[in-house]
Amino acid sequence: xxxxxxxxxxxxxxxxxxxxxxxxxxxxxxxxxxxxxxxxxxxxxxxxxxxxxxxxxxxxxxxxxxxxxxxxxxxxxxxxxxxxxxxxxxxxxxxxxxxxxxxxxxxxxxxxxxxxxxxxxxxxxxxxxxxxxxxxxxxxxxxxxxxxxxxxxxxxxxxxxxxxxxxxxxxxxxxxxxxxxxxxxxxxxxxxxxxxxxxxxxxxxxxxxxxxxxxxxxxxxxxxxxxxxxxxxxxxxxxxxxxxxxxxxxxxxxxxxxxxxxxxxxxxxxxxxxxxxxxxxxxxxxxxxxxxxxxxxxxxxxxxxxxxxxxxxxxxxxx
Amino acid sequence: xxxxxxxxxxxxxxxxxxxxxxxxxxxxxxxxxxxxxxxxxxxxxxxxxxxxxxxxxxxxxxxxxxxxxxxxxxxxxxxxxxxxxxxxxxxxxxxxxxxxxxxxxxxxxxxxxxxxxxxxxxxxxxxxxxxxxxxxxxxxxxxxxxxxxxxxxxxxxxxxxxxxxxxxxxxxxxxxxxxxxxxxxxxxxxxxxxxxxxxxxxxxxxxxxxxxxxxxxxxxxxxxxxxxxxxxxxxxxxxxxxxxxxxxxxxxxxxxxxxxxxxxxxxxxxxxxxxxxxxxxxxxxxxxxxxxxxxxxxxxxxxxxxxx
Numbered sequence: 074x075x076x077x078x079x080x081x082x083x084x085x086x087x088x089x090x091x092x093x094x095x096x097x098x099x100x101x102x103x104x105x106x107x108x109x110x111x112x113x114x115x116x117x118x119x120x121x122x123x124x125x126x127x128x129x130x131x132x133x134x135x136x137x138x139x140x141x142x143x144x145x146x147x148x149x150x151x152x153x154x155x156x157x158x159x160x161x162x163x164x165x166x167x168x169x170x171x172x173x174x175x176x177x178x179x180x181x182x183x184x185x186x187x188x189x190x191x192x193x194x195x196x197x198x199x200x201x202x203x204x205x206x207x208x209x210x211x212x213x214x215x216x217x218x219x220x221x222x223x224x225x226x227x228x229x230x231x232x233x234x235x236x237x238x239x240x241x242x243x244x245x246x247x248x249x250x251x252x253x254x255x256x257x258x259x260x261x262x263x264x265x266x267x268x269x270x271x272x273x274x275x276x277x278x279x280x281x282x283x284x285x286x287x288x289x290x291x292x293x294x295x296x297x298x299x300x301x302x303x304x305x306x307x308x309x310x311x312x313x314x315x316x317x318x319x320x321x322x323x324x325x326x327x328x329x330x331x332x333x334x335x336x337x338x339x340x341x342x343x344x345x346x347x348x349x350x351x352x353x354x355x356x357x358x359x360x361x362x363x364x365x366x367x368x369x370x371x372x373x374x375x376x377x378x379x380x381x382x383x384x385x386x387x388x389x390x391x392x
Numbered sequence: 393x394x395x396x397x398x399x400x401x402x403x404x405x406x407x408x409x410x411x412x413x414x415x416x417x418x419x420x421x422x423x424x425x426x427x428x429x430x431x432x433x434x435x436x437x438x439x440x441x442x443x444x445x446x447x448x449x450x451x452x453x454x455x456x457x458x459x460x461x462x463x464x465x466x467x468x469x470x471x472x473x474x475x476x477x478x479x480x481x482x483x484x485x486x487x488x489x490x491x492x493x494x495x496x497x498x499x500x501x502x503x504x505x506x507x508x509x510x511x512x513x514x515x516x517x518x519x520x521x522x523x524x525x526x527x528x529x530x531x532x533x534x535x536x537x538x539x540x541x542x543x544x545x546x547x548x549x550x551x552x553x554x555x556x557x558x559x560x561x562x563x564x565x566x567x568x569x570x571x572x573x574x575x576x577x578x579x580x581x582x583x584x585x586x587x588x589x590x591x592x593x594x595x596x597x598x599x600x601x602x603x604x605x606x607x608x609x610x611x612x613x614x615x616x617x618x619x620x621x622x623x624x625x626x627x628x629x630x631x632x633x634x635x636x637x638x639x640x641x642x643x644x645x646x647x648x649x650x651x652x653x654x655x656x657x658x659x660x661x662x663x664x665x666x667x668x669x670x671x672x673x674x675x676x677x678x679x680x681x682x683x684x685x686x687x688x689x690x691x692x693x694x695x696x697x698x699x700x
Contacts, residue, residue: 095511101586102504106516109501112554116536117523123532137535182428185421198429200683205432207678209615212671215638216439222453225664227438230453264432291413317525325618329639343530350531351622358531365529373526 127363140359147363156345161320164341167327168319170251175259176315179266180308184300186267187274188292202264214329217257218244245334254330254339273307274300309383317376320368342368443467443669447662466669469662476632476670483631487613490550494609495602497554502563503590524557537623548623549616549631556612559605566601567594600688607685611678637670 096103127147129140151157182202189195205213223229223242232240243249277299285295324343331339342364350361410418437457442450446461454460470476504510505517527533533552542548571594579589595602617635624630641663 092511095509099507099510099586102507102510104587105500105590106504109497109504109555110516110519112497112551113519113523116552116554117527120528120532120536121526123528123535126531182425185425188418188421189425190418198425200686201429202432203682203686204436204679207611207615207682208675209617209634211615211617211634211638212675215634215667215671216435218638219442219664219667220435220438222664225451225453227435227453227456230456233453260432260435263428291411291417293413293417329635346530347622351534358535362529362531365531369526369529376525 124362124366126359127366129359131358143359147359148367150360151364151367156340159337160340160342160345163338164320164322164343167251167254167322167341170255171258172312172315172319174255175262176312178259178263180270180304182263183267183270183274183304184296187271187300188296199264203268204264205261206265208261210326211329213257213261214326217253217330221253245332247335247338250330250335250338254326258326269311270304270307273304277303313376313379313383316379317372319375320371439668439671442665443672445665447665450665450668451661451663466662466665467673469666470669470673478628479630479632480673482629483614486546486549486616486631487610489546490553490613491606491609493550494554494556494559495606498556498560498563498605498609499595499598499602501555502560502567503594505560506564506567507586508568520555520557520560534622543623544626544629546629549613549619549629552619553612556609559608563598563601563605566598570601571597603685604688607682610681614678632674634670634674638667 123137126137126140128142128144129137130143130146131137132140135141186195186198189198208216218226220226221228221243223232223240228243229239232238243253281299282295285299290298320342322341322343324347327339327341328344328347331344346361346364346368349357349364434457438455441457441459442455443466444459444462444464445455446463446465449455449460501520505513505520507513510516528536537543537548537552542551575593576589579593584593616631617633620630620633621635627633
């Protein structure tokens with residue numbers, strides 16, 4: 074423990090003020106922090122202690138803290154189960170697809186929109202494309218089910234117009250699941266996702282454009298050589314953030330889109346945890362906690378790794 | 393002729409005729425963007441049009457743009473489905489109460505963390521940021537709710553999720569960048585306490601960011617279904633149970649008990665139509681509010697969040 078009286082801080086002008094005095098002076102600010110920190114401790118940090126359940130078997134009579142330790146038994150159980158490869162593969166497949174298909178689109182959209190010369194039209198486009206982001210996931214999936222219905226939806230109607238017969242059902246198809254999931258997500262999010270890139274683009278020094286124009290660059294060349302490098306740091310950071318959650322496919326949308334027919338493609342880690350831990354006949358808390366922990370740890374490792382890589386090779390990083 | 397004279401003789405940028413390459417570029421850009429916009433707009437239009445069509449037309453897939461056999465039958469039915477109104481009322485309550493709680497907590501935390509000379513600021517910020525990287529998982533959170541006796545109460549829909557770190561960072565960055573340091577210093581010189589500064593100076597100047605996080609939190613609450621699904625078994629507490637209606641087709645079972653046979657037949661033909669009406673009712677409130685807040689998004693608020 075450091076001696077508080079030795080902990081000093083320089084103020085402007087070279088005066089030193091003791092740490093304790095500084096804390097006293099800011100007491101009101103700490104008051105503002107009181108409730109948020111208490112909230113954080115109860116609702117965010119205390120559940121982290123529940124992670125110990127992943128290394129135990131649950132004994133109802135003894136509760137979480139009293140239950141016996143079993144080491145990595147739950148984890149080995151998971152790694153050896155037949156569901157392991159299935160859920161992990163599904164999760165990774167969907168994630169990778171989402172990244173490859175979905176990551177570039179907001180960027181491209183921002184670049185295109187930034188070239189707009191009619192501001193009013195630009196605003197209208199923005200308003201329209203931001204809209205789907207605010208629609209609840211239940212409504213999105215509901216809309217998806219209605220539209221992709223082989224009989225009464227647009228999918229059925231247009232297929233019939235083009236080919237003369239009603240198409241086969243896609244909503245129960247395991248192979249179609251990934252495509253439906255990813256592209257409906259892209260539809261919903263590309264407008265909103267472009268905001269951050271548009272904001273970055275708006276901070277480009279206009280002198281760069283003028284210089285390029287004087288040098289004879291066409292509009293396209295200007296975009297390619299000025300806009301894209303300007304977006305690169307932002308894009309890298311977004312990619313880092315995205316990479317950190319590659320093993321987390323959000324429960325909500327998948328669960329809604331799941332049915333008995335597409336389960337082989339739609340069972341991901343989060344839905345599996347939910348089923349094992351909450352809705353099974355005999356909920357297996359430790360097992361579900363272990364899987365969840367496995368998921369979280371992988372994400373943490375990933376985001377740190379990708380961040381380090383970006384720092385080394387890209388000069389931009391999250392921290 | 394000297395360079396400067398030639399350059400001065402160049403027409404103004406706006407009046408320069410576009411080169412051929414530029415013309416092509418612009419036509420491509422505009423086409424793609426407008427196509428994408430229509431791609432977004434079209435399904436939304438079809439949904440609204442379908443809700444204003446007849447059940448027959450919808451089930452047979454005849455609505456492809458404008459309403460077919462215009463009627464407000466679906467809305468009448470929804471209006472009569474009183475169970476939905478409980479859900480609607482709950483949703484409104486959770487949204488208002490929850491957002492109020494969120495915004496208060498977030499602004500307090502963001503304010504505190506924006507004070508540059510606060511001792512321990514780095515650690516405290518890390519305390520908040522870490523929760524965005526790692527959490528206990530589904531089961532520990534569920535057990536916590538159970539131990540707090542939050543299960544099956546309104547509190548489980550309001551209290552958890554008080555602070556979204558993302559929103560807090562946006563707010564904190566706004567406080568740091570948009571409130572000039574001179575203002576803070578002048579206030580200190582005049583003997584203004586931190587809390588007075590917060591209420592009398594900071595908040596009134598922060599309407600933009602407050603509007604934005606209010607919108608974000610409201611939308612989050614309005615669209616929530618997961619928490620209700622796992623924590624609430626009392627149907628009277630459920631928010632708008634869209635999942636049951638849209639995904640699980642449960643509404644018709646409810647209505648079946650109170651209706652005559654021919655009404656039941658009619659309803660079954662209308663199941664698709666009613667879904668569209670529910671979608672519209674659930675989504676319209678948000679879509680009406682958000683354009684007003686939209687002007688705050690693009691520039692200052694969002695770019696600040698990234699740097700933070």
